[in-house]
């Protein structure tokens with residue numbers, strides 16, 4: 001991976017994620033020249049804490065200098081190590097996440113609980129075979145092991161500002177990947193910290209929300225919000241985009257353009273599969289994706305669901321039979 005460009009008062013830390021090759025690295029950024037703001041905190045992965053501490057020290061900083069930690073969103077690979085960091089420095093460093101994602105950070109076993117109820121229901125609707133559902137359940141319980149919860153997380157909102165020596169971070173709420181995903185724009189150095197909203201080597205997944213009833217907008221649609229959030233950051237004057245995973249980005253508008261093409265193409269494949277025959281969604285996976293890793297059945301269904309929501313909104317697909325399992329048909 002190309003090393004991060006040198007930016008004043010920024011220590012960019014890339015932590016390898018063996019076994020998660022699609023993410024390459026979990027990136028953590030220490031911003032500031034005195035007291036530090038840490039952007040994201042990496043997953044509780046074997047060796048990750050030692051790497052974080054080591055790279056911070058190599059950059060001339062110290063864990064004890066951290067005065068706050070901001071999570072770009074509430075996924076384990078972004079907040080997993082925060083509790084360990086607090087333990088190491090011996091004080092409850094304030095941690096922040098957007099209000100819509102706070103429950104993800106505070107609920108210890110939410111992944112399993114969530115999957116038990118809403119997840120099982122969704123899998124029945126899409127006609128996922130029981131042995132596939134078992135694999136997904138196993139995958140979800142693995143995620144829960146990669147973090148310790150932060151029960152006293154503080155919430156932030158769009159427009160909030162975090163300031164320190166030589167830096168000023170603006171919170172830009174960019175829902176889509178999760179409802180509470182935020183980017184942070186550092187206005188002095190013109191760096192956009194993009195979490196999982198912008199990633200160079202993969203198209204970020206606007207994940208299907210299993211529990212819309214707990215959101216501010218129960219009609220929330222991940223892909224629709226995601227596209228809107230891309231527009232929100234497209235015009236930002238950023239020298240560099242520093243993402244949550246993998247390499248930095250220089251040409252943001254061009255990358256966003258490629259995302260739009262990717263989503264359009266995926267929508268057309270889903271529409272084409274349903275046009276051929278109206279089926280429960282599990283049975284179109286092989287036509288929509290060229291390759292799905294064995295453990296990624298949930299991600300495949302999530303991708304189909306969020307694109308289908310947009311097709312329905314555009315009047316190009318509809319629910320033919322609510323089921324379970326549900327049948328959808330293409331229109332036009």
Ligand SMILES: [Zn+2]
Pocket residue numbers: 075077078196244245
């Ligand atoms: Zn991530």
